[in-house]
Amino acid sequence: MKRFLILTSALVAVAATAQAQDRQVDLLSWGGAYGKSHVEAYAKPFEAETGIKVTVSDADNPATPVKAQVEAGNVTVDVASVEYADAVRLCDEGLLEEIDPAILLPAEDGTAATDDFIAGAVTECFVGTDVYSMVLAYDDSKFADAKPAGPADFFDTAKFPGKRTMRKGAKFNLEFALMADGVAPDQVYDMLGTPEGVDRAFAKLETIKDDVIWWEAGAQPPQLLADGEVSMAFAFNGRIFNAAQGEGKPFKIVWDGQIYEMEGWVIPKGAPHLDEAKEFVAFSTAPKQQARAAEFISYGPPRVSAAALVGNIEGTDVPMGPNLPTFAENMTQALGSNLDFWVDHDAELQERFNAWLAAN
Amino acid sequence: MAHSLDPQGAAVTASEIAPEGPLRTADGQPLARALARSQARARRQAFLLVLPLLLFVLITFVVPIGQMLQRSVKNDGFSANMPQISAWFAENPPGTEPDAAAWQALALDLQAAAEARSIGVVGTRINYDMPGTRSLFTSAGRQVRRGIEPPYREKLLEMDEDWADPQLWSVMRQASTPYTANFYLAAMDMTRDEAGNIVRVEEQQRVYLMLFMRTLWLSLLITFTTFVLGFPVAHLLATLPMRKSNLLMILVLLPFWTSLLVRTTAWMVLLQQQGVINDVFVWLGIINDSQRLQMIYNQTGTIIAMTHILLPFMILPLYSVMRTINPSYVRAARSLGATSWTAFRRIYFPQTLPGLGAGALLVFILAVGYYITPALVGGSSGQLISNLIAMHMTRTLNWSMAAALAAMLLGGVLILYWLYDRLVGIDNLKLG
Numbered sequence: 142m143k144r145f146l147i148l149t150s151a152l153v154a155v156a157a158t159a160q161a162q163d164r165q166v167d168l169l170s171w172g173g174a175y176g177k178s179h180v181e182a183y184a185k186p187f188e189a190e191t192g193i194k195v196t197v198s199d200a201d202n203p204a205t206p207v208k209a210q211v212e213a214g215n216v217t218v219d220v221a222s223v224e225y226a227d228a229v230r231l232c233d234e235g236l237l238e239e240i241d242p243a244i245l246l247p248a249e250d251g252t253a254a255t256d257d258f259i260a261g262a263v264t265e266c267f268v269g270t271d272v273y274s275m276v277l278a279y280d281d282s283k284f285a286d287a288k289p290a291g292p293a294d295f296f297d298t299a300k301f302p303g304k305r306t307m308r309k310g311a312k313f314n315l316e317f318a319l320m321a322d323g324v325a326p327d328q329v330y331d332m333l334g335t336p337e338g339v340d341r342a343f344a345k346l347e348t349i350k351d352d353v354i355w356w357e358a359g360a361q362p363p364q365l366l367a368d369g370e371v372s373m374a375f376a377f378n379g380r381i382f383n384a385a386q387g388e389g390k391p392f393k394i395v396w397d398g399q400i401y402e403m404e405g406w407v408i409p410k411g412a413p414h415l416d417e418a419k420e421f422v423a424f425s426t427a428p429k430q431q432a433r434a435a436e437f438i439s440y441g442p443p444r445v446s447a448a449a450l451v452g453n454i455e456g457t458d459v460p461m462g463p464n465l466p467t468f469a470e471n472m473t474q475a476l477g478s479n480l481d482f483w484v485d486h487d488a489e490l491q492e493r494f495n496a497w498l499a500a501n
Numbered sequence: 502m503a504h505s506l507d508p509q510g511a512a513v514t515a516s517e518i519a520p521e522g523p524l525r526t527a528d529g530q531p532l533a534r535a536l537a538r539s540q541a542r543a544r545r546q547a548f549l550l551v552l553p554l555l556l557f558v559l560i561t562f563v564v565p566i567g568q569m570l571q572r573s574v575k576n577d578g579f580s581a582n583m584p585q586i587s588a589w590f591a592e593n594p595p596g597t598e599p600d601a602a603a604w605q606a607l608a609l610d611l612q613a614a615a616e617a618r619s620i621g622v623v624g625t626r627i628n629y630d631m632p633g634t635r636s637l638f639t640s641a642g643r644q645v646r647r648g649i650e651p652p653y654r655e656k657l658l659e660m661d662e663d664w665a666d667p668q669l670w671s672v673m674r675q676a677s678t679p680y681t682a683n684f685y686l687a688a689m690d691m692t693r694d695e696a697g698n699i700v701r702v703e704e705q706q707r708v709y710l711m712l713f714m715r716t717l718w719l720s721l722l723i724t725f726t727t728f729v730l731g732f733p734v735a736h737l738l739a740t741l742p743m744r745k746s747n748l749l750m751i752l753v754l755l756p757f758w759t760s761l762l763v764r765t766t767a768w769m770v771l772l773q774q775q776g777v778i779n780d781v782f783v784w785l786g787i788i789n790d791s792q793r794l795q796m797i798y799n800q801t802g803t804i805i806a807m808t809h810i811l812l813p814f815m816i817l818p819l820y821s822v823m824r825t826i827n828p829s830y831v832r833a834a835r836s837l838g839a840t841s842w843t844a845f846r847r848i849y850f851p852q853t854l855p856g857l858g859a860g861a862l863l864v865f866i867l868a869v870g871y872y873i874t875p876a877l878v879g880g881s882s883g884q885l886i887s888n889l890i891a892m893h894m895t896r897t898l899n900w901s902m903a904a905a906l907a908a909m910l911l912g913g914v915l916i917l918y919w920l921y922d923r924l925v926g927i928d929n930l931k932l933g
Binding site for chain 1: 617618619620621622624628629632633634635636639642705706707708711712715773774775776798876877880881882884889892896897899
């Protein structure tokens with residue numbers, strides 16, 4: 142009996158040490174240039190500093206495996222990068238761990254994290270890592286004299302001839318149409334909440350309906366611009382930036398009227414390495430790490446104090462700052478996408494959009 | 502004599518057959534029983550051979566499709582998570598004003614759903630029938646999660662006056678049973694008003710019926726175009742000497758083996774306004790640089806690209822049937838004085854009908870469900886119903902709606918298949 146006890150205690154002790162050494166985080170990201178920014182700016186420095194191993198895997202949309210894993214009770218992911226809308230949905234359905242904002246690191250000047258993050262970037266289950274946006278982009282070579290300067294010019298085909306390309310969907314376009322019609326960004330969602338506002342947005346879209354090529358995949362707008370099929374696009378800023386910066390295309394971004402949204406971390410309910418996951422979330426959302434990530438891809442840090450820390454575009458000596466949606470000068474006429482509005486009205490407005498689109 | 506037809510009969514000698522007893526095998530068993538046994542064994546073996554396929558089809562096809570179709574009439578997002586108020590609806594007939602018990606049931610259900618984190622599912626279900634209500638549920642859930650005290654009615658109305666909306670109560674009543682026809686109504690551009698009557702949706706929201714009609718019309722048109730383009734090619738393939746026809750066959754098959762996306766993108770390069778065809782026209786002086794033709798991102802683009810992609814499905818069955826047509830029939834008709842047109846019309850063409858039927862059915866059914874090509878080249882006027890099914894699957898996540906639309910599409914195809922069987926006869930179908 143005694144020998145048995147010694148043996149079991151020894152085994153338990155071995156298991157305990159093994160567990161202590163087995164400090165790791167399984168991170169689920171998106172791959173591509175965006176995934177690379179997570180590896181370089183978050184995973185590698187985190188490993189170097191804490192000794193906790195980070196395993197990164199990719200998914201087309203990490204929200205889908207998170208939902209599937211939690212519902213099946215077989216969770217292998219500790220931290221996942223998801224879109225804001227998915228985070229809210231998963232949180233409402235009880236599939237995520239809550240994240241206490243107290244674990245987030247303060248800014249370097251001591252400002253509390255909750256004050257340093259922009260509004261809405263920290264929720265019950267979500268901590269924002271970056272901000273991307275839908276922007277007006279144009280082909281500089283198409284407009285010799287006057288250049289488009291805001292949403293109104295996008296709808297002015299007399300002054301700025303050529304076709305346009307917009308995302309095939311109600312979201313983003315209705316807001317953009319209202320801003321083009323002279324509605325101030327902070328009034329847009331109040332307006333869209335009324336039937337008259339929706340009518341007004343559709344009426345504005347109607348004015349250029351025949352001049353629009355509708356895109357579905359994010360890669361289409363830069364291609365259409367490059368082919369000369371369209372002279373202006375309303376598209377994701379990262380795609381336009383890559384074509385302009387990486388391939389030297391003469392594309393310019395107009396930041397007035399940009400509509401921004403967030404992506405960030407969530408921890409699936411029942412994550413196997415919960416403590417390490419929280420440590421990772423805290424580490425990677427520190428201003429320094431957020432600024433580093435922005436050097437790899439033109440998505441802005443959601444922390445005010447991180448903006449000043451962003452350096453040059455990785456591999457060049459061009460500063461990244463002015464290319465980010467969160468750059469102070471780019472934010473003057475910006476609109477934050479209102480998630481609650483779209484969760485409520487997406488289906489209804491999308492159907493009306495489809496009906497509008499299909500009617501000739 | 503029966504035993505002479507049976508190979509086993511050879512083993513039966515005449516001396517062993519009792520004059521009026523049953524036929525027996527060499528080892529003395531009744532022949533009929535031995536035969537039945539050996540046939541049963543053969544059937545068992547045959548069944549075991551197809552069993553893997555049967556299981557495969559069941560698991561990967563019949564069960565998922567069945568489940569998906571079930572979603573079109575069943576959605577228990579509300580009834581399963583809000584049991585008390587669902588029970589109240591069951592006890593009280595439609596039209597009953599919500600009393601104190603109803604408000605209490607609602608408030609307690611909301612609290613329980615908020616605690617169980619299922620309030621999002623509840624809100625989503627109601628939001629399908631009454632847009633704009635999801636946040637009503639989720640925000641109420643956030644407020645009542647840590648408890649709610651009577652008076653429930655006043656407390657809820659204090660949070661949001663919309664809780665008293667009669668339409669909300671009408672929609673909640675409809676959702677309080679897991680089975681509903683509302684998704685099929687929506688798929689036919691209809692909805693229920695406050696009193697529960699079926700009415701058409703507002704004109705600016707009507708889209709599905711129109712798209713069903715467009716899908717049907719475009720699929721018929723594409724089937725016809727593939728026939729017009731494919732028939733001569735198939736005829737050429739079937740009548741040319743082997744060497745030339747093989748070369749031609751490769752030209753038909755090569756695109757068939759190329760990825761669908763590659764072919765669709767190739768059409769974009771060719772047809773767009775700054776594309777190859779427009780460039781050639783401008784260069785030849787046929788059109789002005791300012792008048793470049795819009796041949797893609799509209800219905801024309803969808804028709805051209807889909808016709809090209811589906812062409813092999815028409816040519817191959819036609820070809821295989823035409824190969825078997827004996828040329829001497831046409832020669833005989835000609836020698837009896839028929840003109841070449843009459844010989845074609847009355848002798849050759851009727852013999853190709855089985856192949857034409859098979860090809861037309863294949864092309865039509867594929868066209869009805871086509872998704873990626875119209876999505877890429879269809880613009881606004883070239884969208885088909887499948888694009889909206891895909892939207893509900895991936896974007897709005899309203900799978901019940903997607904299932905209802907898909908079920909209607911499936912039903913439509915089955916009806917057409919039945920019509921085809923009645924008019925042409927499915928036995929006349931020939932794939933080779």
